[in-house]
Amino acid sequence: MPFFRFILYRLLQMVVVLLGAITILFVVLYLLVPGDAAQVSLGNHASPEAVEALRSHLGLDRPIWEQYGLYLWRAIHLDFGTSYDLNRSVSSIIADYLPATAYLAGGALLLETLFGIGWGMYLTTNRSLRLSSLSTIASAILLSVPVFFLGLLLQYFFASKLKLLPISGLGGWNPLNLVLPALSLAAAQSVIIAAVMKTTLAEEMRKPYILAARSRGLSRSRAMRSHAMRNALGPVVTILGIDLGVLLGGAMITEIVFSWPGLGRMTYYAAQARDVPLMLGGVIVLVIIFIVINTLIDIVYGLLDPRVRLGGGFGE
């Protein structure tokens, strides 16, 4: 029974957050835009027909609660209307572009997990003041480099100069094409994973069960690998879930640098073309994906570690 209640509770929470997120966008679109939302969104050069079409699509001619109802109803049904530019249903366009974005974000998530956990472990085993300050500076730099600048630098050195890797594009899903975009997307996040990993791992290494494990003959590093690691991974998994949102947002920018045919680049061109339904649809889908995946991570994690489900903290 607690299983069901836990899952039910998390799902309920997810619905609330989803509704909240979609409502925030509604408030901005319908209430914060000064004057005529359709006109503002489309810009001053839009044709009167386009403005009128958007106005009726958004339901701007109806009372506010009806607008909200219509908006919610459509969002729930993933009905984002028709793209002005491409004259196709927005959801079908999104479905076309989604796989490339998922591929990129997945690659980056994998990279940052491997790199972040490895680096965090290395910092925990080799503790010295110099290494620690060096790592702090390096982390700060990686956190400060905008993803597009890093992407351009990587492109320049690895693709243009050294000709080691393809410069851009999906290239028929060739994994080599994934390396540079995923790397630039993952860089800043892996620093955060490493920091979380280092902190939690060092904390676990100070706990009595590590001493007890070593008293049974495990070396320090083996005690870390087979005991401290499992207990330190919890917070890291949670951060990875949160990171996914950053990755999806960053993917929008990375995709432009690397001409990656994903949702981000699609949304970018939609924004350039003032194709409001397409653009809003793209963003809402990314937000929904983020929230749903985070809920799933929480649920799976709760199933794996009963202490979370029962409300206890890690390693208490």
Added chain:
Amino acid sequence: MSEPLLKINNLNVVYGASAQSHVVKDVSFALDAGETIAIIGESGTGKTTLALAVAGLLDRNAHVDGQVIFDREDLLALPEEAMCKVRGGGIGMIFQDPRGSLDPSMKVVDQVAEPLRLHQGMKKKEARRQARHLLEAVSISDEVIAVAPHAYQLSGGLCQRVMMAAALACNPKLLIADEPTSSLDLTLQAQIIELLRERQKASGLGVIFITHDLALVAKIADRIMVMHNGAIVEQGSVEAVIDNPANPYTAGLVSAWTGGREGEGIATA
């Protein structure tokens, strides 16, 4: 074979560079096989540090010198790898906080199986089977670990039994018990002590029993060592030390205990 099982000569532990934190001062004693020696003293007096120094488990910033001769080998001179074989193989340890001493996310059976795989090269399955026998020997049945496989599902007393099963899995010659019963209530405490005695009778295990509880010492120890501010201030047979303390600090401990005991008597009467 008059060699003692463990002989400690002039053991000193200093933390950091300054001599200010001289935690263990010039400690020497010997322990025979089958013997139980109790180390008593207030908390913070260096008992745990002494125990960890014997097992080579102190932090890297602790400077240890002297000799710890176990089984005719100076443990302090052993490289870390060889020391890993001694820990869990020749020397077992149990600790004060039994639940905290077990990995919360690993099944307790596997933690008992761990030293078997490490020191006796058993395969996973075999080690697990043996671990179940060992748990059975400390009265934890298969049914219990099937229902409650993890440490957080077990009581403190059961956790300490698991710890004992793991510590004694490879039949070590020496067990270092660092306040193993101070977090348990009296009934559980008695059970753990009983278990310890059985094992000792069966295998000639030498035991270093660290505690601040004199009542317990009177029950289990052959000899007693009183530690104060990092130094051994008095040692001798249990009767001699308790009946006739030579050191004023020991006298204080003894009178506090007997006083406490009388107080208890009045309270329950």
Added chain:
Amino acid sequence: MVSSQKALASTWEPAQSNGILRAGLLQRLMKNRTAIASLTLAGFIVLIALLVPLLPIQDPLLPDYDQIMQSPSSGHFLGTDLHGRDQLSRLLWASRTSLLVGIVATLMAVSAGIVIGGLAGYSGSIIDSLLMRFSDIFLSFPAILGAIAIMAILGPGRQNIFLAIALFTWPVFARLFRSTILSVKERTFVRAARVLGSSNMRIFIRHVMPNSAGPLVSYTAMAVAGAILAEAGLSFINLGVQRPNPSWGMMLAESMGQFEQAPWLILAPGTAVTLTALSFILLGTAVTNALDGKNAREYQ
């Protein structure tokens, strides 16, 4: 990018949860080389941004199609861009945009945080949990995605950037103030002050503010860095400042295809954003470390 700072900040939370402003924080900061270096760098950048209108540089907006993509020379220290505009002058003017967004968006977030966090902390019970659930919704929103969505709806422009960034940064500050208020409320001297008739405002100024000052400084520094990076990202995808006003992100976007022919067009604005964000991130890290005396404890 904003939420990466959020995530990082949350890992630091345990050390700061007591929120006590330790005596001598400033002294400890002054002993810290990182802190000094980052303060100097940030101060230098701010100073330049303030002085830009007085500097003898060319018009950042004036195109000169006879001088397109010139490499750095004595006439144009950082060369010229695709429209023949002076790159150095654009770079310097863009620093104003970047810092303005960083500071104003963060100030907006801090003010909203004070109001909402304060309200939640003082009122407790239902209002508290409602406000916290409300802030959860914003926290669960990937910040940069949210900012992109808002900008896409509202269109480019400075005011819109302020709003888009602050909207997803305030919950961090609301939580900070709320937790400080909750912990301060229970302390004896505050109870005493209350009994003696001190007003809530007075208690807030005398007790809550000083107690949250340490973490507030480090959160603020991180938030400024986050906002600067967010503005660069938004401008890069053309959802930031309005053309032709210079912004580092937009400068990079405009010359994205020219790395081979004119690397200075990429390197200069890229380095500028990185250094500016870096100075604030290091400042935040230094304050955090000074607060919990971490280095001293961990590597004695």
